[in-house]
Amino acid sequence: MKILGLETSCDETAAGVVEDGVRLISNVVASQARLHAPYGGVVPELASREHEVNLLPVTEAALEPVGGLRGVDALAVTVGPGLQGSLLVGMTFAKAVAHAAGLPAYAVNHLEGHLAALRLMDGPPEPPFAALLATGGHTALYDVVGWGDYRLLGETRDDAAGEAFDKVARLLGMPYPGGPPLERAAAGGATAFEFPRPMLGRGLSFSFAGLKTAVALKVKELGEEETARRRADLAASFQEAAVGVLAAKALRACEELGRERLAVVGGVAANRRLREIIAAGDVEPYWPPAELCGDNGAMVAAAGFMAAARGEVLDEAADPAPSAAIG
Ligand code: KG4
Ligand code: ZN
Secondary structure (H helix, E strand, O other), X not given: OEEEEEEOOOOEEEEEEEEOOOEEEEEEEEEOHHHHHHHOOOOHHHHHHXXXXXXXXXXXXXXXXXXXXXXXXXXXXEEEOOOHHHHHHHHHHXXXXXXXXXXXXXXXXXXXXXXXXXXXXXXXXXXXXXXXXXXXXXXXXXXXEEOOEEEEEEEEOOOOHHHHHHHHHXXXXXXXXXXXXXXXXXXXXXXXXXXXXXXXXXXXXXXXXXXXXHHHHHHHHHHHHHHXXXXXXXXXXXXXXXXXXXXXXXXXXXXXXXXXXXXXEOHHHHOHHHHHHHHOOOOEEEOOOHHHHOOOHHHHHHHHHHHHHOOOEOOOOOOOOOOXXXX
């Protein structure tokens, strides 16, 4: 069964084709990063409009290897969580295409999509395993008891990890999205500053607002010139604190649950320092290839296969679910 997956929940317009939920056929992503960069974050109105412009060409490109729409058996589309207007563009498009082509369409939760990206790996993790999901909008730990059976162990009380990377990068004069440039800068710096590791000792919940504020205060204290001079050190020190907390809590979750496998998904999973710390832990680590960590259509197609098995049909009257959850 070949599924076309469509993703427009945030600032990536993406489409991908996956066979039987596990075999990647195509994955096309149009990033809006440059459009939103001047604003330092995603502008919802601009995002919806850009999805409208990009969705058709991105979908056509994703369908090319299977010879167009006739080459797929079903559609899958993200219905939440995400930006209301952006979700609406993708869902309306999916409904129209499914209706016109006489194909079934399935509703996908974006967070299950990030987890489903693991199924596209060579040698994916077998449930049960623990999963750390860290994106620009979410930071959570799950116990993946089985595919479709997720238990939420803890999540962020305020900012998401990716959001913290974006905000700190902005403070240091780096472009949006801040994760990649901040990681590059950190590679050339030393962890010279002591930043707080919020809630490190307490439970499996996260908090990143205090860490971001600590960096902001330090930047103010140093002043413009000194901040610019110490940029790499500031980046390295922030990164060490942020991914240190993520890794420590994820590894602790494994210990508490007796899980031997730990998966890391979402945009922040691309961070090499995070991977390094987790790989040094007492678990078998898993992460999707970088192009499947960030938002993409293939992960939606992979999750769509599971949604189809559960009969989660996209109702023609379905509305977006901006704050949908799993677990
Ligand atoms: O999963 P994703 O593409 O979109 C959401 O669902 O939010 O995640 C995007 C987030 C952004 O905040 C971005 O700065 C962050 O992931 N990110 C990174 C790295 N690459 C992307 N954060 C840290 N290190 C990276 N290498
Ligand atoms: Zn995402």
